[in-house]
Amino acid sequence: MRLDWQRRAVILFTASLLILSVVLVFFAVREAEREKLLKEREIEGARQRLVDTIDGRARSLVSETEKRVLEAVKKARAAAEPAQAAAVLKDPLGDMPLVSEVFFVDDEDQFVFLGAKPLFLLPGEKQRSREIARSLENDERWKRAEAAEFRLTDYSLAAALYQDLAAKTADPALDALLLDRLARCYAKSGQNEKALATYRQQLQIGLSDLASEGIPLEITALFQIGNVHLQKGQRAEAAGAFLELYQGLLDARWPLSRSQFESFRKLAEDRFRAAVGDLDASLRADWEGRLQDLKKIEGERLAKTGVLEKVRGRIIPRMRLEAREMDADSGKWLRIAEPTDSGLLLASFFPLDTNTMLGMLLDPQALASGLFPPDSGKPELEEGLSVAIVDESRKVVVGQGLVSPEASEKSGDPQLVFTGAFTDSFPPWAIDIYRSGVGAAERQFRLRKTIYVLSLAAVIAALFFGGFLAIRSTAKELRLAKLKSDFTATVSHEFRTPLTSIRYMAELLQRGRVVDESRKQQYYETITGESERLSRLVENLLDFSKIEAGMKEYRMEETDITALAADVAGRFRQQAAFKDFTLETEIADDLPLIRADKDALGRAVLNLLDNAVKYSGGNPRVTLRAWSGEDAVNFQVEDHGIGIGKPEQKKIFEKFYRSESALQSSVKGSGIGLPLVEHVVRAHGGKVFLESEPGKGTRVTIRLPVRPPELRKGDENG
Ligand code: ADP
Numbered sequence: 001m002r003l004d005w006q007r008r009a010v011i012l013f014t015a016s017l018l019i020l021s022v023v024l025v026f027f028a029v030r031e032a033e034r035e036k037l038l039k040e041r042e043i044e045g046a047r048q049r050l051v052d053t054i055d056g057r058a059r060s061l062v063s064e065t066e067k068r069v070l071e072a073v074k075k076a077r078a079a080a081e082p083a084q085a086a087a088v089l090k091d092p093l094g095d096m097p098l099v100s101e102v103f104f105v106d107d108e109d110q111f112v113f114l115g116a117k118p119l120f121l122l123p124g125e126k127q128r129s130r131e132i133a134r135s136l137e138n139d140e141r142w143k144r145a146e147a148a149e150f151r152l153t154d155y156s157l158a159a160a161l162y163q164d165l166a167a168k169t170a171d172p173a174l175d176a177l178l179l180d181r182l183a184r185c186y187a188k189s190g191q192n193e194k195a196l197a198t199y200r201q202q203l204q205i206g207l208s209d210l211a212s213e214g215i216p217l218e219i220t221a222l223f224q225i226g227n228v229h230l231q232k233g234q235r236a237e238a239a240g241a242f243l244e245l246y247q248g249l250l251d252a253r254w255p256l257s258r259s260q261f262e263s264f265r266k267l268a269e270d271r272f273r274a275a276v277g278d279l280d281a282s283l284r285a286d287w288e289g290r291l292q293d294l295k296k297i298e299g300e301r302l303a304k305t306g307v308l309e310k311v312r313g314r315i316i317p318r319m320r321l322e323a324r325e326m327d328a329d330s331g332k333w334l335r336i337a338e339p340t341d342s343g344l345l346l347a348s349f350f351p352l353d354t355n356t357m358l359g360m361l362l363d364p365q366a367l368a369s370g371l372f373p374p375d376s377g378k379p380e381l382e383e384g385l386s387v388a389i390v391d392e393s394r395k396v397v398v399g400q401g402l403v404s405p406e407a408s409e410k411s412g413d414p415q416l417v418f419t420g421a422f423t424d425s426f427p428p429w430a431i432d433i434y435r436s437g438v439g440a441a442e443r444q445f446r447l448r449k450t451i452y453v454l455s456l457a458a459v460i461a462a463l464f465f466g467g468f469l470a471i472r473s474t475a476k477e478l479r480l481a482k483l484k485s486d487f488t489a490t491v492s493h494e495f496r497t498p499l500t501s502i503r504y505m506a507e508l509l510q511r512g513r514v515v516d517e518s519r520k521q522q523y524y525e526t527i528t529g530e531s532e533r534l535s536r537l538v539e540n541l542l543d544f545s546k547i548e549a550g551m552k553e554y555r556m557e558e559t560d561i562t563a564l565a566a567d568v569a570g571r572f573r574q575q576a577a578f579k580d581f582t583l584e585t586e587i588a589d590d591l592p593l594i595r596a597d598k599d600a601l602g603r604a605v606l607n608l609l610d611n612a613v614k615y616s617g618g619n620p621r622v623t624l625r626a627w628s629g630e631d632a633v634n635f636q637v638e639d640h641g642i643g644i645g646k647p648e649q650k651k652i653f654e655k656f657y658r659s660e661s662a663l664q665s666s667v668k669g670s671g672i673g674l675p676l677v678e679h680v681v682r683a684h685g686g687k688v689f690l691e692s693e694p695g696k697g698t699r700v701t702i703r704l705p706v707r708p709p710e711l712r713k714g715d716e717n718g
Contacts, residue, residue, distance in 0.1 A: 002602040006474045014467040018460060025456040026532070032448040039441035042700035050387065051420030051431045054371055058422055061241055061370045062362065066333045066348055073102070073358055085285045089114055098370065101361035104352070108314055111308075117252040119298075120261040122312045128255040129211040131241065143166050144336045145181070155189035162412035180217050183224065192228050199225050210254045214252040219245065219264060222432040226271055235275050242272035250301060265298075294535050296580070303342075310340050315347045319357070323349070324376045335426045339392060346427055364427060369400035386414065388432050397429055483656035483671060489671050494537055521624050529575040536575075537670075539603060544655075544672045547679055552682050554597035561591040561633050564627035566600060568605045579619035581613050588627045596684055601704075607673040608700050612639035614667050614687050615698070631706045632686075649690055653678050661694065679704070 072092040093099055093114065102114040110126060121127065136142040145161035159182055166178040183198035199221040212215045246268040248254065248259060256264065269291070276287045291653055295552045315338050334349040346362040388399025414436035421430055471681060478663035505523040514520050531573060546552040565587045573583055605624070612622040616639050625636040648659045656671035677700075681688050686704035 003555050006472050010470045010474075013660045014463045017463055021456055021459045025452045029050075029449055032452070036441045036445035039444065040439070041514060043441055043701055045441065047418040047433050048420065050433065051418070054387070054389070054431050055420070055422050057371055058367065058427065061098060062335070062348065062426070063333070065096055065362070066360075068096060069093070069099060069102060069171060069360055070350055070358065073352070077352070097366045098362050099360055100363040100366075101311075103311075103359050105316060105319075105349075105359055106354035109312070113308070118308045119250065119252050119301050120256050120258040120305070122305075122309050124312060129209050129214075129216060130173065131212070131214075132173050132210045132217070133212045135138060136165075136174065136177070138434070139165075141676075149185060149188075153183040153188075159185040159189070166450065172205050173207055173210055176207055176217055177212060178212055179205070180212065180220060183221070187224060187228060195577075196225055196228055198229075202204070209255060214260075216256070218248070219254060222248065224527065225268070225269070230271075235279055236283070236287075239272055239279075242268050242275060243290060243294065246272070246291075250294060250297055252301075277673045278503070306342060307345065307361070307369075309339070310342075310345060311347065311359075314338055314340070315345060319347070319349050323357070335424065336490060337426050337428045339428065344391065344427065347647045364397070367427060368429075372398060382709055383416075386434050386436075388434065389429050390432055391429050399432075402697075405566035409718050467621055470601070482658065483658075487656050487657075487670055487672075490668055491541070493668050495534065497668070498534050502527050502534075503528050525574075532571075532575045536603065536606065540670075540676060541606070542673060543600070543603070543676055547676070552679070552683075554680075555598055556595045556597055557594040559598050559601070560591050561626060561628075562587060562589050564596075565591075565605070565624065567637065568602050568609070569624055571602075572606055572609045578621075579613060581616065582619070583609070583623060584623045586625045586627075588621065591626060591628050591633055594633055594704060594706050596704070597680070601684070604677040604702065605637070605679050607701075608635075608637035611673060611700075612637050612641070612698070614669065615639065615662060616641035617663070619697075630707070633704045633706060635702040635704075636699060638697065638699040643694040643696050643698055644690070644692040645694050649692060652686070652690075653657055 006708050028364055072089055076088040077514050089102065093102055099511060100115075106112075108126075109124060111122070141161060142165065145165065148161055149158035152158075153573050155191070162178050162182045162185065166175055166182065168614060169175055169178070179198055179202035183195045183202065186192075186195035186198060203221050208216065208218055212220070222241055222245040226238045226245070229235075229238035229241060246265065248258075249265050249268065272287075276284050279287065298567075315336055318336050318338070319334060322336070326332065328335060336345075336347045336349070338345045344364045346364055346367065348362065350358045352358045367623055371389065372387075385401065389397045390399070392398050414434040416432055417435040417439070418433040419430050420433075422428075452590040453504075505527050508514050508521055509520065514523060543552060565585070569585045571589070609622060609624065613620060616622065620639040621640055623636075623638040625634070625638070627634055642665060644659055645661070648657075651657045652659060655675045658669055658671045662669060678688050681702050681704065684704050686702060689701040689703065690698070691701075694697040
């Protein structure tokens, strides 16, 4: 009943603690989860800030460039026309890596490019060449000169007339035209040297926009110079002239349509090849090299022209649309991003005045690399994060060593955790933040959760263990309490039995009822034996209480073990003379002297003999052995009685413990004999061994070292 009550209390206590800790851990985990959310939000904020930083850098790079370009252009325009501004601007623009092109657009969409001009007129551009011959159409002298040249084929007359005309004009354009005609007449009349000189003279005038019948005069001049040289067999000079023509075409010296450009370019190359065809191999290779150099330049300029074509065809119309929405005088730059098949075009426009727009093209790659400048290092990032800037086709423009999105999808790692964009989609790229591994917030949360769950597990384990111990110790205590109360009853009984028989026999003797001498003797012996037994019982009790109080002391002295064993056997025979048993002794007579407490040791062996007789069942044959071996002396008491079951063999050395079979066989005992024996033996530095089998008998052996390691005060409890 009491045990149940205590057990229940322990279980209740444990359970309430358990519930409490589960609730605590639950709340702790919830709290950690909330913290994780907060932290995630914070991290999200940090990522947004990172995106904002990159965006801000892009904007400041672009607007800084715009500002500088505008300043430079304004300074240049104060002094010169747009066309001349080009030369003035060349230097300041040179050190702006972001700027790939600067141009002006007038309100009729006519362009002035400051950098490389397109190789030919872009669609929609006005033909800018001057058809010079028309201004002379009504001039009589001109008509006569033409008639002499074409109808009369009188070239010297024609030449004289052209010369006469040239002498009278002050207009360099007309002069150039007349020199062209004059040179032609010379050439036709075979005056090659004169023709060459005249063409050169015409080229020196340097008016590249002059044309006759759609063909720029300078092109005619260079072409003819080449031809004349070729006629004369001056191949190198001819090749030089044709290359000069090619070079002029690449420099966009003359305003040509695309088809004109292509046919003149082809003509120049064909004639050049005709010129160098018969040259020595080494010379030819040299000329061929020069041609190839020019071809390379042509490739680059064609690409550039392609870009400018797109600017005209796609960006300008968009710019017009958006500019209309914008206030013309707003003084703001208008930014336009246009993806094309040959790459992204980034353009920015500024209204210089009512009919001129300043435009520029930005180099996307330069802008991108400006976003992660190497000198300022990478942007501040959490551990495990990387940033990449990707274009619309998800191709990385610039980034920190990342990775195609497909790869990240496949392996699941790194993952895209945040994506942002640039203001007004200029440039139209995404800023992607990738994370490899678990994020900081998640990692912290997991760690905390693990700690909480582990502590919960530890608490549960501790509670179970504590509960188990508590229940066990109360059970043990209860058992001890019960044994104690049994102890009082049995001890009283043990006292009463010998006292009763002593009193009975003493009375008989006193009253003189026993006449038979041998009988008298037997009574005296019984009285002596019983009183010895009583005193041993008292000594046992005294010893036990001393041991319990920690005050038992042993008096060690040199002891003859053989004599001690023989003495114990003799005393036992005498004490138990009235009992029915046989005691056999096998005591070696050469046992060594050891230091021991004679009385205590003797009482211990007597206790063993007492037990052997008490628990002898129906077979009261007891053997006492004493022998020595390997630095030890052994006592052994053997019986053939009821024996002790395995599970009880350890317990019988606990105080008050009595085995089930002993209780059943109603043999009286106090349960303090064996604890005493063990205490004495330990005090001597020895050990007690028990061998027993229920129903067969018991053998208890005491082994004492000949030289005990240390003689101790016997202060331990049995
Ligand atoms: P007591 O004999 O007074 O009961 P002990 O401490 O001497 O107390 O012995 C404890 C218990 O050990 C005994 O009650 C008995 O059950 C068991 N026991 C001791 N010696 C023997 C033995 N020789 N044979 C069988 N049981 C024994």
